Amino acid sequence: MALTTTSGPVIPFRLANRKRKSDHRKSKLRRNRRRALTWLRQMALRSVLKISLYRRMPLKSISRLWGRFNQVDLPVFLRRPLIGLYVWLFGCDLQEALVQDLRSYRNLGEFFRRQLREDVRPVDATHMLTSPSDGKVLYYGKVQNGILEQVKGVTYSLRGFLGPQTWDTSVPLALTSAGHDLMHQSDDSYQSSLHLRPGNELYHCIIYLAPGDYHRFHSPTTWTVHHRRHFPGELLSVNPGVARWIQGLFNFNERAVYTGQWEHGFFSMTAVGATNVGSIKIYCDQELQTNIHGKQPQNTFFDKPFPQPVTLHKGDMFGEFNLGSTIVLIFEAPQGFRFKVKEGDKIKFGRPLGCTA
Template identity: 55%
Template sequence: MCKATKLPVTTSLRPRRWLSIPRFSIKRRLSQFPRHALRFHSWQMLKPLAYAGLRPTSKAVYSRAPTRLLSRLWGLLNTVILPLWLRKPLLALYVWAFSVNMQEAEEEDLKQYRNLGELFRRQLKPSVRPIASHKVVSPADGRILHFGRVRNSQVEQVKGLTYSLESFFGPQDWRDADHNGVKVDDRALFQKQLGLHKGNRLYHCVIYLAPGDYHRFHSPTDWYIHHRRHFPGALMSVNPGIAHWITGLFCQNERVVLAGEWQYGFFSLTAVGATNVGSIRIYCDQELHTNCARHVKGRYHDYSYTEQCRPAGIFMGKGASLGEFNLGSTIVLIFEGPRHFNFTVAGGRKIRVGEALGSL
C-alpha cells in the first residue's frame, strides 16, 4: 500500500502576479554588479574614440575633446520638458544611480520636476541645513578636497600639483589702490595686489560637488562682493581622478570669480565649471551668461558691483542663497584671515551647507 505524500507545511498556493517575470528583473540583474561598475563618469563619453584608435585616456585627447559643445548640448537636453508619465521612472533612475536624498528636497514628488535640470537645481527644506555659528561655513554640499594656507601664491590642486593665484584670478588691474591708498605697481607681489593686511595669512578650501549632491551654493560668511570676473574656458571633469592628469585644471576650466571683503580683509568664492555643467548662475547677477558659443577662451569679462549696484558692493549674509550649478562641479574659497584661524575639517570628508569650515 502506498503511503500518501504530505506537502510541507510551509508551502502555500498563492496566485501569481499578472505578468510577473522575476527572472528578467532589472533590479535583480543590476544588483549582481559592483556598485562602482554602474557609476557614470564624464570621461566615459570619450570611450567611442577608442574604436578610432585615438586612446581617449590620454591627456592630449581628453584636453582637446569638445567638452564645451557637449556641455551646451547636455544643457539643452536638461531643459526639455518631459511628459508627465515619463518623469517619475526617468528621474527615479537618476535618483537611484547617484543616491540622491529626496527626503531633504522641498518638493519630494518627482512628477513635479519638469526636466532633469529642475531636479539638479532642487531646493531643500530650510530645516535640513542649519547654519553654524562659526565665522566661515561650507557654501555647498560636497567633499573637501584640499584646505590650508596659501604659500608663495601657490594653491594645491591635488597632491604634487599646484597652480598659481595669478593664473587663477588673473591680473588685479580692477583694483585702483591697496588699503593704504597707495597704488601697487606691476612688480609688486601678487598677494600685495590683493591688499592683504599686515600680519594676516591667506587660506584656501576646495569643495567638490558630485552629481548626486545638492547643486545650489550659499554664502560662506558675512561679506561684501565687489567684483565678478568670468573666465570662459574648457569644461573638463573636475573629478579628483582627472585632476591628477591635468596641470592647472581649475585655471583652464570655465569659472566665475567673486571677490570682495569680509571682517578680516580679502575674501573670494570661485565657482568652477565642469563637463556637462550647462551654466553657472549667480542670483544677484543677471548680466552673467556662462558657456556661451560667443565667448572666447583665453579672455575674461569683468563686472563691478561697486559701480553698477552700490559703492559698498553687494552684501551677502552667511548662509544666504548665492547661486547654482547645472551639475556637479567645484567651489574654491580663497580668503584672508588672522594667524589664529584654524580649519575644523578633514580632507576627503563629506560636508554640507552650513557646517563649520573654520574657527577663530
C-alpha cells in the same frame, strides 16, 4: 720558496676580480638608471599627449547639448521612472528636498537645482566660516608663495586663477587680456601685492559637488561683493581623479570669480564650471552668461565691477550649477585661523568650515 711563489700573485688576482665585479655592478646600475629615465620620459610624453587630446575634445559643445537635454520637459508618466533612476544612480536623498514628488519636476534640470527643506541645513552660528555647499573637500590650507594645491601634490597658480588685480578699480564691462599684466610678475610677488593686513595669512578651500549633491551654493560668511571676473575657459571634468591628473586644471576651466571684503580683509568665492555643467547662475548677477558659443582667445576674461557692493549674509543663496562642479574660496584671515574639516571629508552646506583659534 714555493709558498712565496704561490702566494705572490694571489692578492692581485683577487683584487682584480673584485674590481671587475664592482665595475660590472656599476655598469648595470647605470644601465638600469638610463632605462628608468627613458621609461619616465616616455610616460611623461604619453601623459602630455593624453592631456592634449583630452583638451581638444568638444567638451563645451557636449556640455551645451547636455544642458539642453536637461531642460527638455518630460511627460508626466516618465518623470518618476527617469528621475528616480538618477536618484538611485547617484544616491540623492529625496527626504531632504522641499518637493519630494518626482512628478512635480518638469525636467532633469529642475531636479538638479532642487531646493531643500529649511530645517535640513541649519547654518552654524558659532564659526566665522561655514560650507557654501554640499560636496567633498578636495583640499584646503594656506596659500604659499602664490601657489595653491587642487589636490595633494598637484598645484595651480593664484595669479592665473584670479587674474590681474584690477577689481578695486572702476573699469567698465570689457573683454581684457589676462596675460598682459601678469607676464613679468612672479607668483610670490602677486600674493604679496594683495596687501594682506598685518598678522593675516591667505587661505583657500576647494569643495567638489558630485552629480548627486545639492547643486545650489550659498554665502559661507557675511561679506560684500565688489567685483566679478568671468573667464570663459574650458569645461574639463573637475572630479578628483582628473584633478590629480591635470596640473593647473582650475586655471584652464571656465569660472566666475567674485571678489570683495569680509571682516578680516580680502575674500573671494569662485564657481568653477566643468564638463556637462550647462550653466552657472548667480542670483545677484543676472548679466553673467556661461558656456556661450564661440571659442574665446586664451587668457581672456570679462570684468564687471559692482558700483553698489552687494552684501551677502552667511547662508544667503548665492547661485546654482546645472549639474555638479566646484567652489573655490580664497580669503585672508588671522594667523590663528583653523579649518574644521579634513581632506576627503563629505560636508554639507551650513556646517562649520573654519574659525580663529
